[in-house]
Amino acid sequence: xxxxxxxxxxxxxxxxxxxxxxxxxxxxxxxxxxxxxxxxxxxxxxxxxxxxxxxxxxxxxxxxxxxxxxxxxxxxxxxxxxxxxxxxxxxxxxxxxxxxxxxxxxxxxxxxxxxxxxxxxxxxxxxxxxxxxxxxxxxxxxxxxxxxxxxxxxxxx
Amino acid sequence: xxxxxxxxxxxxxxxxxxxxxxxxxxxxxxxxxxxxxxxxxxxxxxxxxxxxxxxxxxxxxxxxxxxxxxxxxxxxxxxxxxxxxxxxxxxxxxxxxxxxxxxxxxxxxxxxxxxxxxxxxxxxxxxxxxxxxxxxxxxxxxxxxxxxxxxxxxxxxxxxxxxxxxxxxxxxxxxxxxxxxxxxxxxxxxxxxxxxxxxxxxxxxxxxxxxxxxxxxxxxxxxxxxxxxxxxxxxxxxxxxxxxxxxxxxxxxxxxxxxxxxxxxxxxxxxxxxxxxxxxxxxxxxxxxxxxxxxxxxxxxxxxxxxxxxxxxxxxxxxxxxxxxxxxxxxxxxxxxxxxxxxxxxxxxxxxxxxxxxxxxxxxxxxxxxxxxxxxxxxxxxxxxxxxxxxxxxxxxxxxxxxxxxxxxxxxxxxxxxxxxxxxxxxxxxxxxxxxxxxxxxxxxxxxxxxxxxxxxxxxxxxxxxxxxxxxxxxxxxxxxxxxxxxxxxxxxxxxxxxxxxxxxxxxxxxxxxxxxxxxxxxxxxxxxxxxxxxxxxxxxxxxxxxxxxxxxxxxxxxxxxxxxxxxxxxxxxxxxxxxxxxxxxxxxxxxxxxxxxxxxxxxxxxxxxxxxxxxx
Numbered sequence: 001x002x003x004x005x006x007x008x009x010x011x012x013x014x015x016x017x018x019x020x021x022x023x024x025x026x027x028x029x030x031x032x033x034x035x036x037x038x039x040x041x042x043x044x045x046x047x048x049x050x051x052x053x054x055x056x057x058x059x060x061x062x063x064x065x066x067x068x069x070x071x072x073x074x075x076x077x078x079x080x081x082x083x084x085x086x087x088x089x090x091x092x093x094x095x096x097x098x099x100x101x102x103x104x105x106x107x108x109x110x111x112x113x114x115x116x117x118x119x120x121x122x123x124x125x126x127x128x129x130x131x132x133x134x135x136x137x138x139x140x141x142x143x144x145x146x147x148x149x150x151x152x153x154x155x156x157x
Numbered sequence: 158x159x160x161x162x163x164x165x166x167x168x169x170x171x172x173x174x175x176x177x178x179x180x181x182x183x184x185x186x187x188x189x190x191x192x193x194x195x196x197x198x199x200x201x202x203x204x205x206x207x208x209x210x211x212x213x214x215x216x217x218x219x220x221x222x223x224x225x226x227x228x229x230x231x232x233x234x235x236x237x238x239x240x241x242x243x244x245x246x247x248x249x250x251x252x253x254x255x256x257x258x259x260x261x262x263x264x265x266x267x268x269x270x271x272x273x274x275x276x277x278x279x280x281x282x283x284x285x286x287x288x289x290x291x292x293x294x295x296x297x298x299x300x301x302x303x304x305x306x307x308x309x310x311x312x313x314x315x316x317x318x319x320x321x322x323x324x325x326x327x328x329x330x331x332x333x334x335x336x337x338x339x340x341x342x343x344x345x346x347x348x349x350x351x352x353x354x355x356x357x358x359x360x361x362x363x364x365x366x367x368x369x370x371x372x373x374x375x376x377x378x379x380x381x382x383x384x385x386x387x388x389x390x391x392x393x394x395x396x397x398x399x400x401x402x403x404x405x406x407x408x409x410x411x412x413x414x415x416x417x418x419x420x421x422x423x424x425x426x427x428x429x430x431x432x433x434x435x436x437x438x439x440x441x442x443x444x445x446x447x448x449x450x451x452x453x454x455x456x457x458x459x460x461x462x463x464x465x466x467x468x469x470x471x472x473x474x475x476x477x478x479x480x481x482x483x484x485x486x487x488x489x490x491x492x493x494x495x496x497x498x499x500x501x502x503x504x505x506x507x508x509x510x511x512x513x514x515x516x517x518x519x520x521x522x523x524x525x526x527x528x529x530x531x532x533x534x535x536x537x538x539x540x541x542x543x544x545x546x547x548x549x550x551x552x553x554x555x556x557x558x559x560x561x562x563x564x565x566x567x568x569x570x571x572x573x574x575x576x577x578x579x580x581x582x583x584x585x586x587x588x589x590x591x592x593x594x595x596x597x598x599x600x601x602x603x604x605x606x607x608x609x610x611x612x613x614x615x616x617x618x619x620x621x622x623x624x625x626x627x628x629x630x631x632x633x634x635x636x637x638x639x640x641x642x643x644x645x646x647x648x649x650x651x652x653x654x655x656x657x658x659x660x661x662x663x664x665x666x667x668x669x670x671x672x673x674x675x676x677x678x679x680x681x682x683x684x685x686x687x688x689x690x691x692x693x694x695x696x697x698x699x700x701x702x703x704x705x706x707x708x709x710x711x712x713x714x715x716x717x718x719x720x721x722x723x724x725x726x727x728x729x730x731x732x733x734x735x736x737x738x739x740x741x742x743x744x745x746x747x748x749x750x751x752x753x754x755x756x757x758x759x760x761x762x763x764x765x766x767x768x769x770x771x772x773x774x
Contacts, residue, residue, distance in 0.1 A: 018473035021456050025415060059475040060456025062415055079378035079608045080534035082622050088760040095737055119380030120195045121534035122229030133195035139761035140735040
């Protein structure tokens with residue numbers, strides 16, 4: 001990210017060390033992950049040791065140190081989704097995309113992650129693709145849903 | 158927004174807002190909670206606006222997007238006021254008809270009404286639907302009446318009158334007395350008396366006192382706090398301001414999950430409007446009270462729901478808990494006295510002040526006063542958020558409000574308390590929701606997750622699920638928690654894979670003791686509960702896995718095989734089409750078969766079969 005943009009984020013939080021989590025959240029919001037160079041820049045300018053930033057970035061589930069796909073696929077693993085068959089849905093997503101948690105498909109379109117609960121339990125099992133919710137998922141619906149995205153993306157190209 | 162700098166000004170503005178509103182003016186109320194949004198409620202709202210414009214009715218009919226109504230199963234939910242007509246599963250193509258038929262011609266559209274599942278009767282009014290009838294929605298009910306982004310809406314229903322009464326009629330110590338007498342106990346899980354906590358914090362020595370709202374609702378399957386913060390943020394903020402006055406604090410934080418973007422947005426909007434009108438900031442309502450609230454977003458770590466880990470996270474550090482012998486009320490954020498309460502606890506405060514201690518204590522049981530919001534989810538017909546008086550038994554909640562178990566299956570257990578709680582078997586369904594009674598049966602109130610499980614839910618798998626969650630969420634500081642949860646998970650995984658050994662159950666019990674005794678915070682101390690309670694009530698199921706290599710519920714993959722029933726199979730080929738590994742063979746209109754060696758037990762065929770021909774053995 002452009003250093004000027006990072007400066008803006010740092011300014012927004014008054015260069016406060018205690019706001020490091022919020023700073024990283026804003027950076028990830030823009031970049032979709034936490035690029036190493038950007039973390040180094042934050043470390044120098046906040047200032048705060050890079051090791052501390054890494055400790056925070058690896059402790060909290062919300063942060064990614066590697067790029068995610070254009071459409072992050074997130075399978076809800078909350079208890080309500082679990083008892084309604086989320087593990088089977090997850091297995092099918094993994095099979096369909098050919099990647100594991102944290103992985104990105106070769107074309108860079110999809111990445112796979114799980115989330116502990118989205119709080120939309122009435123729709124469980126839920127899969128979120130990009131920012132769209134897909135409720136009442138079944139293994140078979142996984143296949144058709146991902147196909148739909150592939151088609152849509154091909155059209156956009 | 159005009160400045161509200163005195164109690165009189167607040168009342169004047171309230172009169173002005175109410176006076177400008179016609180209670181008989183038709184209003185389309187659309188639920189815009191996360192659940193209904195996921196079902197597409199935003200498109201429904203947009204469509205209503207377009208249609209009204211087309212009909213030239215923008216001025217005569219109001220559109221209000223509200224917080225969560227709770228009945229998420231039936232979303233998107235639309236209520237037509239002033240008559241309170243309840244429409245469910247509304248789509249954009251229904252909006253024109255609703256306007257022309259219901260709003261212009263006073264005709265009810267049968268197809269969009271809720272149908273009573275047993276009697277088949279169509280129900281017109283929200284209040285008559287069994288899901289709502291059995292509830293007591295004193296905290297949550299206003300969600301459906303107001304636009305959470307409008308402070309006017311909150312003021313119109315009596316908002317901030319409790320704050321006004323507090324600042325005019327009572328001293329801080331008197332407020333603490335009221336909260337103590339009300340018997341309000343922390344709704345986040347611990348159940349500690351809120352008034353006692355406030356008093357300790359007020360009396361603690363420090364340069365500055367802080368109040369915190371814990372909205373880091375990490376319990377998977379629970380979303381009450383999100384819906385409150387999303388749907389009625391002002392009720393939580395009003396509680397916090399009253400708390401700040403009682404405790405003597407001038408700075409507060411709301412620590413909210415970043416996975417709840419709508420809650421973050423709505424609470425930020427609410428805070429901005431409070432600052433604009435002077436209900437946050439300096440000299441609130443001319444009383445001399447100074448108080449400000451900041452929003453801090455969590456990083457997706459379950460352990461941060463624990464108070465000392467939350468404080469560490471607020472300070473910009475990793476969320477590792479501290480030893481409990483240092484009380485948070487004495488030394489919390491920046492080592493200053495800090496009072497932390499959960500979202501729902503704060504939302505109870507204005508209600509207690511407005512309605513009085515006598516009214517509040519008339520609801521609930523001896524040791525648990527007021528109401529509790531539960532997120533009723535899992536294998537239940539009416540998924541959603543329910544608010545019931547403490548003391549109602551679980552059976553009533555599941556059957557009368559929840560409408561029972563789908564597909565006529567048998568209720569097996571209800572899980573409460575999330576990863577720190579336990580399962581309550583069907584035989585104990587008459588246990589009331591009460592902090593102490595739930596602990597007696599090996600579970601706990603927790604923050605309000607209530608997951609219904611039927612006979613197709615495996616208890617070993619449930620225990621494994623929670624242990625997998627906990628080993629991932631353990632912060633790693635205490636060895637017993639870090640290694641213990643990992644070891645317990647490995648044993649449970651072995652059992653569910655058919656590799657369980659004699660003595661595993663006893664080993665799990667022994668490890669449970671070590672993890673509970675040797676861990677610093679509640680995450681570790683309560684981590685064994687899901688395992689211990691499933692062993693306590695479903696030991697035979699563990700034994701079936703270990704001794705007979707059988708999963709009675711048909712869930713554990715390594716112990717089941719899929720096959721096709723000769724009699725039911727029509728040879729339609731639906732299963733074959735969805736099988737991702739080509740394990741199913743068979744000609745059209747002839748019996749199909751599954752090759753167990755190729756089958757990955759993904760369940761796709763079972764879900765695709767319309768003739769109930771795919772069986773699990």
